[in-house]
Amino acid sequence: MDGFPILSLMMAVPMAGAIACLFAGANAARWIALGATLIDLALGAMLWGGFDQAANAPQWQFQEYAPIFGRFAWALGIDGIALMLIVLTVFLMPICIGASWVAIEKRVGEYMAAFLFMEVLMIGVFAAQDLYLFYVMFEAGLIPMYLIIGIWGGADRIYASYKFFLYTLLGSVLMLIAMMWMVNEAGTTSIPTLMAYDFAPQAQTWLFLAFFASFAVKMPMWPVHTWLPDAHVQAPTAGSVILAGVLLKMGGYGFIRFSLPMFPDASAELAWLVWGLSMVAVVYTSLVALVQSDMKKLIAYSSVAHMAIVTVGLFAFNQAGLEGAMMVMLGHGLVSGALFLCVGVIYDRLHTREIDRYGGLAINMPKYAVLFLLFTMAAVGLPGTSNFVGEFLALMGIYQASSWVALVCTTGIILGAAYMLYLYRRVVYGEQRNADAAAMPDLSAREIALLAPIAAAVLWMGVYPESFLAPMRADIQALEARLAPAAPAGDGKLVMGAGQKSADHSTHAASGEAH
Amino acid sequence: MIEVASLLAVLPELVLTVAGLALLITGAFAGDGSARVVNWLSVLALAIAGLTLSTSLANGPDAFDGLYRADAFSAFAKALIYGAAAAAILIAPRYFNVGGRARPEYPVLILFSSVGMGMMVSAGDLLTLYVGLEMQSLAAYVLASFMRQDERSSEAGLKYFVLGSLASGILLYGTALLYGFTGSTSFDGIALAMADGVGKGELFGMVFLLAGLAFKMSAVPFHMWTPDVYEGAPTPVTAFFGSAPKVAAMALTVRIAIEALGPAGLDWQQIVIFVALASIIFGGVAAIGQSNIKRLMAYSSINNVGFALIGLAVGTPAGVAATMSYLAIYVVMTIGAFACMLQMRDEQGRPIETIASLAGLSQSRKGLAAAFAIFMFSMAGIPPLFGFWAKFLVFDAAVAAGMTSLAAVGIAASVIGAFYYLKIIKTIYFDEPAAAYEAQGGAVENVILTACAVVIVFGYLLNPALDYASAAAAASLF
Numbered sequence: 001m002d003g004f005p006i007l008s009l010m011m012a013v014p015m016a017g018a019i020a021c022l023f024a025g026a027n028a029a030r031w032i033a034l035g036a037t038l039i040d041l042a043l044g045a046m047l048w049g050g051f052d053q054a055a056n057a058p059q060w061q062f063q064e065y066a067p068i069f070g071r072f073a074w075a076l077g078i079d080g081i082a083l084m085l086i087v088l089t090v091f092l093m094p095i096c097i098g099a100s101w102v103a104i105e106k107r108v109g110e111y112m113a114a115f116l117f118m119e120v121l122m123i124g125v126f127a128a129q130d131l132y133l134f135y136v137m138f139e140a141g142l143i144p145m146y147l148i149i150g151i152w153g154g155a156d157r158i159y160a161s162y163k164f165f166l167y168t169l170l171g172s173v174l175m176l177i178a179m180m181w182m183v184n185e186a187g188t189t190s191i192p193t194l195m196a197y198d199f200a201p202q203a204q205t206w207l208f209l210a211f212f213a214s215f216a217v218k219m220p221m222w223p224v225h226t227w228l229p230d231a232h233v234q235a236p237t238a239g240s241v242i243l244a245g246v247l248l249k250m251g252g253y254g255f256i257r258f259s260l261p262m263f264p265d266a267s268a269e270l271a272w273l274v275w276g277l278s279m280v281a282v283v284y285t286s287l288v289a290l291v292q293s294d295m296k297k298l299i300a301y302s303s304v305a306h307m308a309i310v311t312v313g314l315f316a317f318n319q320a321g322l323e324g325a326m327m328v329m330l331g332h333g334l335v336s337g338a339l340f341l342c343v344g345v346i347y348d349r350l351h352t353r354e355i356d357r358y359g360g361l362a363i364n365m366p367k368y369a370v371l372f373l374l375f376t377m378a379a380v381g382l383p384g385t386s387n388f389v390g391e392f393l394a395l396m397g398i399y400q401a402s403s404w405v406a407l408v409c410t411t412g413i414i415l416g417a418a419y420m421l422y423l424y425r426r427v428v429y430g431e432q433r434n435a436d437a438a439a440m441p442d443l444s445a446r447e448i449a450l451l452a453p454i455a456a457a458v459l460w461m462g463v464y465p466e467s468f469l470a471p472m473r474a475d476i477q478a479l480e481a482r483l484a485p486a487a488p489a490g491d492g493k494l495v496m497g498a499g500q501k502s503a504d505h506s507t508h509a510a511s512g513e514a515h
Numbered sequence: 516m517i518e519v520a521s522l523l524a525v526l527p528e529l530v531l532t533v534a535g536l537a538l539l540i541t542g543a544f545a546g547d548g549s550a551r552v553v554n555w556l557s558v559l560a561l562a563i564a565g566l567t568l569s570t571s572l573a574n575g576p577d578a579f580d581g582l583y584r585a586d587a588f589s590a591f592a593k594a595l596i597y598g599a600a601a602a603a604i605l606i607a608p609r610y611f612n613v614g615g616r617a618r619p620e621y622p623v624l625i626l627f628s629s630v631g632m633g634m635m636v637s638a639g640d641l642l643t644l645y646v647g648l649e650m651q652s653l654a655a656y657v658l659a660s661f662m663r664q665d666e667r668s669s670e671a672g673l674k675y676f677v678l679g680s681l682a683s684g685i686l687l688y689g690t691a692l693l694y695g696f697t698g699s700t701s702f703d704g705i706a707l708a709m710a711d712g713v714g715k716g717e718l719f720g721m722v723f724l725l726a727g728l729a730f731k732m733s734a735v736p737f738h739m740w741t742p743d744v745y746e747g748a749p750t751p752v753t754a755f756f757g758s759a760p761k762v763a764a765m766a767l768t769v770r771i772a773i774e775a776l777g778p779a780g781l782d783w784q785q786i787v788i789f790v791a792l793a794s795i796i797f798g799g800v801a802a803i804g805q806s807n808i809k810r811l812m813a814y815s816s817i818n819n820v821g822f823a824l825i826g827l828a829v830g831t832p833a834g835v836a837a838t839m840s841y842l843a844i845y846v847v848m849t850i851g852a853f854a855c856m857l858q859m860r861d862e863q864g865r866p867i868e869t870i871a872s873l874a875g876l877s878q879s880r881k882g883l884a885a886a887f888a889i890f891m892f893s894m895a896g897i898p899p900l901f902g903f904w905a906k907f908l909v910f911d912a913a914v915a916a917g918m919t920s921l922a923a924v925g926i927a928a929s930v931i932g933a934f935y936y937l938k939i940i941k942t943i944y945f946d947e948p949a950a951a952y953e954a955q956g957g958a959v960e961n962v963i964l965t966a967c968a969v970v971i972v973f974g975y976l977l978n979p980a981l982d983y984a985s986a987a988a989a990a991s992l993f
Contacts, residue, residue: 070978071911107878132907148939158945162937169897169933173926176907180914180922231854299805319831 005064006050007076007127008077010043010090012151018392025109030101033112037094044090051083051310053471054446057374059194059478063129072132072189075338080471081256081326082126085249089122089332091457092245096238098450099341103237103348111152114144122246126253131179131189139172145239145247160227160234169216169229178210182262189334193263195482201269208413211259212273219251221274222281223312227386232300233353237344240296244303245337250311255320260314261482267315268486273278274315279408281308286415295343297355298423300338302379305412306332306387308441312409313394317487322476323469327390331378331435331461335387338375338454342368346427349440355423360432365442369428371451376424378458380417385459401488407501426431524578527564527593527975528633534560542619550608550717552654557604561597563630563953568593576991577639582700582787584639591839591988592636592766595846596759602850603755606857609957610751614866621661624721624757628654632763636770641690641700644767648686648731651760656872658755659748660858671747673725674734678730678740686727691718702775709778721776727785728771731764734824735793737739738817742805742889745813750866753809754853757816758846765820765842771833773992780830788921794821794927799931803938808856808870811895811935812849815894818932823924826909829916835989837908844974852890854960856956859862860953870939875948882957883963884943886968893971895936896929 017036020030052061063077078086096115106110121144124137140163150161183189186197199207218226228248232240235459258475260267282305289301306328313325317420345368346361362369381392391413399406443451461468522529536559538553545552569589575585604622611617631654634647656679660672661718694700696716697708709717730737747751776783805811823845826838858880859867877884893902906929913922956964970977 068979069975070982085984110877123584136903139897142897143897146940148943150941158941161941161945162934165937166930166934170927174923175912175913177919177923177926181919184911184915211840222524 005076007062007078008042008046008064008074010040010047010086011123011127013039014093014116014119014123014337017352018113018120019117020112021109024109026357028106029109029112030097030499033097033116034094035121036116037090038098040090040123041094044409047078048083048087048471049126051078051080051471053305053474055474057474059475062127063355065129069133072130075133075190076127077129077192078127079475080473081253081475083471084252084326084330084468085126085246086123087118088128088330089246090248091453092241092333092337093119095337095341095450095454096241098342098446098502099241100236100238101446107151107401111148114148115242116317117352118144118148118242118331122250125250127467129191131183131191131194133189134191135176135179138254139169141247141250146244148239149231151169151236152236152239154303155234156230157234160230164231167224168217171224172208172214172238175214178207179378182207191257195257197262199263200208201265204263204266205209208263208270211263212270213353213370215251215254215259216255217251219307219311220304221277221308222284222304223277225281228304229297229300232303233294233296233342233466236349237340240300240340240344241337244299245333248303248307249329249333252307252314252325255311255314256325256479261479264483264486267483268317268488271315272412274311275398275402275405277307278312279405280313282409282412283304283415286412286419289419290415292419293355295355295423295427296340297353298355298419299339301344302416302419303332304335306336309323309391309409311396312405313390314400316394316401317480317483318400319476319480320393321401322330322479323472324393324395324397326391326472326476327461327465327468329390330386331386331390331458334454334458334461335375335378335385338371338451338458339379341447341450341454342375344438344441351436355426355433358427358437360438361428361440363432363490364438367443367448371443371448371455372428373424374455374458376420378462379420380411384459384462386458386465388462389465397503486500520574521578521583523574524576525583525637526571526637527597528630528637530564530567531560531626531630531633533784533907535623535630538619539623542623544632545619547616547618550619550621553619553643554604554608554617554622557626558601558926560626561601561604562879564629564633565594565597581703582640582643582831583634583637583652585637586991587984588766588770588839588988588991589637591984592842595762595843596629596632596849599762599846599850602854603620603751603759605959606754606850606854606963607749607751609960610749610857610866612767613860613866621658621751624658624661624664627685628658629759632759633970635763636766638767638770639702639774641693641702641705641775644771644793645683645687645690648767649683651763652731655679655756655760658752659744660838661752662749663932665749666748667747671744674747677742682737683728685723685730689720689723689725689727692723692864693715693909694720695710696720702771703897704776705775705799707884709776713779713782715953717779718782721779721783722786724771725783725790727765728768729790732761732820732824733769733813734790735817736790736798738794738797742810742813744866745809745816746810749866750809750853750857753812754857755819756847757812757849757853761816762842762846765823765827765838767839770992772827772852773830773835784830787824791821791824791828792921794818794824795925795928796931799928799935802932803937805935806870807868808859808939809868809871811939812852814855815932815935816849819894822906822925822929825921826861826912828921829909829912830854831912831914831916832986832989832993834909834912835992836947836985837912839985840908842903843985844901847970847974848890848902849891849966851886851964851971853885854964854967855883855890857960857963858953858956862951862953864953867869868938870942872949873939873942874946876943876952879950880956883964886964887943888940889971891936891939895933899972899975901971902975931962958972969980 067073128134285304294296571585594934631650638644662668802814893900
């Protein structure tokens with residue numbers, strides 16, 4: 001498959017679908033969208049299958065390069081990290097389309113077009129190998145998301161759409177200035193080159209902060225997370241799925257692709273900032289989630305807490321932490337997406353997200369109760385589910401860097417169990433207090449078809465995470481080697497941790513990365 | 516002695532002048548019925564003038580002993596001006612047909628204004644500059660009050676005239692001071708005299724000159740006339756004001772700043788930075804409360820001038836090239852946006868101007884709504900639309916020249932501007948339909964609108980050409 005532009009094709013298919021949807025009737029648009037996303041899913045599977053995971057494989061694969069934009073180029077290419085996130089994207093997209101099948105009744109063509117355009121941009125973000133191309137894709141996502149929230153959202157959608165748009169825009173424009181500075185300094189827009197470029201430590205601090213402004217908002221980290229609950233609550237179900245499942249991962253991807261390898265010194269120097277914000281986020285947003293009466297808001301706050309685990313994992317500067325962060329991102333993408341779908345299922349029936357309006361659903365909706373339980377347990381981080389692997393690795397990683405941070409962040413797991421189980425008890429167990437909730441029918445075949453693949457993936461990731469870790473391992477080792485000189489010494493070991501760690505992994509890393 | 520080479524260098528202006536005079540006579544004798552023919556002939560004249568730009572380039576750059584310059588810079592600006600002027604002529608007939616009848620004077624006035632603008636951007640001497648500026652302005656005053664029966668239009672014309680004359684006076688005063696202290700009215704002569712240091716008198720002259728030009732560009736703090744004139748003038752005229760004269764005034768300012776006032780670069784740089792940031796911030800903040808879309812576009816144009824001026828503030832060839840690219844993209848967005856606005860009509864075909872009346876447009880006129888959204892997102896500077904690239908270029912030039920903090924403040928302030936563009940999109944897409952709309956747009960308007968939208972969406976493919984042209988334009992100044 002050498003030279004075949006599969007990444008461009010993966011972007012072209014949904015783009016063509018989006019244009020077709022604009023001119024199609026409601027039902028035709030649904031089928032076009034489903035078809036396009038399924039083709040992309042197949043292409044994604046081919047991508048995964050064709051990705052060379054051998055020890056001596058090149059770091060960047062499926063590269064394409066066409067300098068057609070003057071100052072920047074249509075440069076695509078993926079490593080294992082990007083591959084996994086692209087696979088996550090194409091996996092969730094058909095599910096999103098299916099979730100909107102009956103819930104969206106007005107302006108279906110435009111809705112499907114917005115979603116397909118979103119898919120194009122998300123694949124573009126993860127596959128871009130040109131700094132400016134990345135920015136264009138990263139920023140363009142605002143347009144479809146703004147429209148999705150604003151047109152098809154809930155009652156307070158307009159406020160939420162403004163907040164989402166302006167928050168994230170303000171965050172990213174400063175990053176653009178930093179990018180311009182970097183390109184002027186290094187003389188190239190190629191991301192792989194920039195990842196190996198050593199910027200002066202003084203400059204790194206400023207660049208790091210500018211990128212941080214963007215990624216922290218996108219992630220989102222406390223205290224700039226407030227757009228997320230609003231956007232989530234107001235967005236339609238599929239919008240929430242894609243927001244939590246993939247858009248938030250752009251922040252984490254940004255850290256792992258830009259902040260850490262490009263500014264290793266500043267990352268180490270400012271790790272305390274990230275740790276501090278993450279610790280606050282884990283505890284604070286978990287407590288906030290406990291008192292929510294709106295189901296979507298609760299899951300939105302839990303997303304903030306989970307993303308904080310990702311950031312501490314990333315800024316642990318060791319392989320366990322980085323792998324854990326990636327696994328939390330993938331796991332959370334699946335689990336939070338599934339939880340939003342679960343909320344969507346009952347919202348479609350009763351048109352309320354108030355937890356108190358439900359109760360005792362296990363009696364009339366047993367299938368729903370089973371699947372919801374599985375995803376609740378996955379969100380809690382039960383062993384055997386996807387999130388356990390990621391959270392365990394991330395916390396293990398941060399323990400090597402700072403045992404205090406690990407201590408505080410681990411309480412997040414306990415609090416997470418508290419708010420998720422509390423939610424589950426109120427919605428599914430107990431008495432059937434409300435007659436209309438008690439009369440709701442169980443999952444339809446369509447809904448099972450949406451949730452079952454996610455359930456399978458969650459279990460697969462929990463039982464055999466190696467399938468997901470293997471493609472990323474070499475890239476994470478390379479990143480760790482890049483970070484090693486700057487990584488702060490950990491307090492979790494009696495002997496110097498850095499020396500031992502590099503002895504473990506540098507042998508693999510040295511072969512893949514030359515600098 | 517008038518040389519043939521000089522005449523060939525001013526060929527575009529000659530073509531337009533001859534065409535304008537001939538069409539004026541035609542219109543006077545044939546009456547209002549000839550408006551249609553005169554319209555198309557005027558567009559043809561602009562096209563021919565555009566084609567003769569290459570002849571003028573071959574015979575440039577200096578004509579008439581340095582009074583006039585036909586270089587790549589002026590050719591770039593003129594191409595934009597002629598294009599915008601032609602678009603302003605093409606979109607007009609339908610608008611005027613509703614309020615009365617289209618008259619042949621409209622395209623003729625635009626032709627004369629274009630001659631003036633051509634002289635402005637080609638000026639090599641303060642006197643040529645002034646003649647060109649006045650020629651452009653006098654035609655523009657008449658255009659603003661073109662709907663004689665309409666009170667607002669007459670008021671706009673009068674306001675424009677009074678304030679414009681004041682600005683011309685300020686500019687002339689600056690010219691006189693500069694002449695007095697440097698002993699020359701030619702740009703080269705002024706630069707030569709300033710090369711050994713900038714005296715107090717020269718500084719005063721420069722400030723007055725820049726103040727007068729800021730008025731013509733409608734940059735803060737000399738922007739006050741803009742909202743009233745934009746609102747009162749007939750919409751096609753507003754589209755014209757928002758595009759061609761802006762390019763002319765901006766290009767003229769760039770030329771004076773670089774060619775004549777180059778040695779005083781550090782002095783005017785502070786002024787330009789202030790004016791640029793003030794325009795960006797004020798234009799953004801003041802637009803938020805507007806309910807009339809033409810008034811909003813006025814503030815938007817102030818805002819955009821601020822961004823374009825950042826390129827000038829940088830003062831490098833890359834900065835000037837960025838400013839010229841900015842203007843090119845801005846003209847396309849503005850013409851496209853006004854072509855959309857001209858289609859805002861109620862069921863009887865009467866034009867409407869409130870933003871609220873756009874509510875739910877996306878459900879009655881899908882294509883128009885999409886075009887509107889494209890232009891608004893583009894003006895807000897959101898990629899992948901071309902408006903982002905315009906802002907990108909000016910800020911990139913600023914960063915490359917080491918003015919990172921200027922770029923950071925400017926780009927952060929651009930978020931303010933994004934808010935009111937979003938408001939329009941919100942009204943179009945999120946709100947429930949309010950007023951009934953005319954079902955069909957005019958064919959010409961639709962073609963222009965589609966062409967502009969295509970450029971805005973696929974503009975990045977034009978990047979290599981735009982880079983080449985703007986770099987050549989900028990290089991001819993240094």
